Amino acid sequence: MARYGLLVAPSANRVYTQSAPELMAAELAVFSERALGGRIEPAEIVEFAGRPYLSFEVEDGTLGTDELRVLANLSSAYALFEMVEGGLLRPLGEPSLDRWDDDLITIQKYAGKTNEHFTKLLLNVTVLATSWAEQLLTKRFTVLDPVAGRGTTLNQTLMYGWDAVGIELDGKDVEAYSAFLKTWLKNKRIKHTTEMTPLRREGKRLGRRFDARIGDVREHPQHLSVFEADTIASRALLKGNSVDVIVADLPYGVVHGSRSAKGLARGPLELLEEALPGWSSLLRPGGALGMSWNTHVAPREDALDLLEEHGLEAVDYEGFEHRVDQAITRDILVARKV
DSSP states (O other): OEEEEEEEOOOSSHHHHHHHHHHHHHHHHHHHHHHSTTOBOOOEEEEETTEEEEEEEESSSOOOHHHHHHHTTOTTEEEEEEEEGGGEEEEEOOOOSOOSOTHHHHSOOOTTOOOHHHHHHHHHHHHTTSTTGGGTTTOOOEEEETTOTTSHHHHHHHHTTOEEEEEESOHHHHHHHHHHHHHHHHHTTOOEEEEEEEEEETTEEEEEEEEEEESOGGGOOEEEEEEESOGGGHHHHSOTTOEEEEEEEOOOSSSOOEEETTEEEOSHHHHHHHHHHHHHHHEEEEEEEEEEEETTTSOHHHHHHHHHHTTEEEOOOOSOOEEEETTEEEEEEEEEEO
């Protein structure tokens, strides 16, 4: 039975750095169960030279090339080693899904930005809850972020080589994201086309739509669309059964929210009640919805009830609750459309 050590990457956020080993241990368990046939034994957190590692064993021999490629996508993975006799670490390296330079993820800095390691974790465990988990390395997923903000999830989706769709009510955020992406693509000299057009439905102007085609047109370029609109109107923006994954970092009920028919919804349950009918209709059967929220303002059981009311089956994930700051304790819920 082979033993491995996974070096945990530090985060710019000190509080998240403290939580990262436990979070990645829970994420590794999901990878094992959903994409690696349950071969990985539960990980333990150890320290070498003052740095945190996940130490784990693999049943029936060693990890193969594709399995190493799967693990390369763990959200806080910095380096993977095989642990050999004498306390030595033999470095292992296989390419991850990453298609672009990592500054696509890290360069943006603004107040309220979700930690990019957590964004990647939430996307990973949601994709692994779909019916296509074993196609992680080969399938081109379509991912919707219905509360997109300035595009952290959209950028992680593009990073993986997948197609991205976002919905964001705040026009300034849509402007900021479109400006960033156009500048980044230009500076990287990546072939692309972009356009910003009015968004209309039934003769009424709802907002704007930003579209990008990224890559050579002869090589099936990636598609990205961002709608400046209210997320409760998502069904009017997209075709039903058109996305594989929905990932939402819900408002924490502290300083930001999302507008609904009743006004500005500052709590996740208010938003879910109005938005879930549209969101669930957009998911393909077999797809999954993953969301994070502040447990101080919304009980887990209430959120689970809402998901089940809209035809979504909760996936039993544990170990993802963690502190963000004094007012926010964040957890993850994931549900599959059957």
